[in-house]
Amino acid sequence: MAASLHVETFDRNRLASGNFRTACRARPAAVRGNWSSRGGAGRVKGQLRPARMFANARWQADDRASSSGDGSHLLEALMLRFLSLTCFAALLAATAMTAHADETKPVDLKVGDKAPKFAGDNDEGKAWKSDDHVGKKIIVLYFYPKDMTPGCTKQACTYRDMQKDFTGKDVEIIGVSGDSVESHQNFKSEHELNFTLLADPKGEIAKAFGVKLLSNSPDSIVTSRWTFIIDDEGKIAYKNDKVDAAKDPTTVLKVIEELEAKKS
Numbered sequence: 001m002a003a004s005l006h007v008e009t010f011d012r013n014r015l016a017s018g019n020f021r022t023a024c025r026a027r028p029a030a031v032r033g034n035w036s037s038r039g040g041a042g043r044v045k046g047q048l049r050p051a052r053m054f055a056n057a058r059w060q061a062d063d064r065a066s067s068s069g070d071g072s073h074l075l076e077a078l079m080l081r082f083l084s085l086t087c088f089a090a091l092l093a094a095t096a097m098t099a100h101a102d103e104t105k106p107v108d109l110k111v112g113d114k115a116p117k118f119a120g121d122n123d124e125g126k127a128w129k130s131d132d133h134v135g136k137k138i139i140v141l142y143f144y145p146k147d148m149t150p151g152c153t154k155q156a157c158t159y160r161d162m163q164k165d166f167t168g169k170d171v172e173i174i175g176v177s178g179d180s181v182e183s184h185q186n187f188k189s190e191h192e193l194n195f196t197l198l199a200d201p202k203g204e205i206a207k208a209f210g211v212k213l214l215s216n217s218p219d220s221i222v223t224s225r226w227t228f229i230i231d232d233e234g235k236i237a238y239k240n241d242k243v244d245a246a247k248d249p250t251t252v253l254k255v256i257e258e259l260e261a262k263k264s
Contacts, residue, residue: 135232138229144176
């Protein structure tokens with residue numbers, strides 16, 4: 001223990017009187033680091049210093065135990081050590097929980113935010129990466145609950161029928177749901193869809209855009225109906241989390257026309 005001591009304060013008068021223990025206030029060098037910041041004249045208020053708390057409690061326990069042979073002091077020292085360790089562990093646990101909460105906090109994209117990167121298998125079973133498309137043209141990324149359902153079919157078929165309007169404006173339509181590649185193939189073939197469908201069986205693309213999941217079981221990922229427009233700079237230009245399936249394509253086309261008018 002002596003090899004790892006760090007002298008914090010030194011009192012010459014007490015040392016001259018022969019009381020070396022109270023002259024040197026020592027603490028383990030291993031706990032010099034702490035979680036607070038030092039700046040200017042002193043410490044930042046309101047920040048916890050668990051390492052310092054642990055060191056002080058332990059030093060006090062050691063001091064009392066060694067200054068007296070009384071068993072009650074030894075018991076008190078052991079209790080102080082136990083309490084300091086318990087507090088230190090609790091603070092560490094609280095910090096870890098806070099960090100985990102930040103990591104699991106739902107994404108909330110705003111207009112003007114940079115669109116997250118995403119990837120998935122398309123309806124041909126081939127890998128599709130946003131890096132190959134975003135920034136080169138305007139992307140309409142629409143999330144829908146399920147292939148072959150009435151609302152989703154109406155939305156997809158309207159995008160199909162308006163494809164010429166979108167192509168003329170250098171816009172790429174991408175539909176995303178938790179369905180499998182095989183389901184997308186059947187859906188696309190059944191309704192002669194002329195745009196890409198991405199399979200998102202784990203809901204990873206939906207989560208990247210903050211889209212709420214109506215079902216999140218391993219066997220069935222069902223997303224809410226949300227639509228995003230990603231501009232040619234890779235930023236979110238439009239977000240709608242309350243989509244009307246039948247009106248969505250018309251609304252999106254109008255928004256794109258307004259974006260083009262602002263540029264001209």
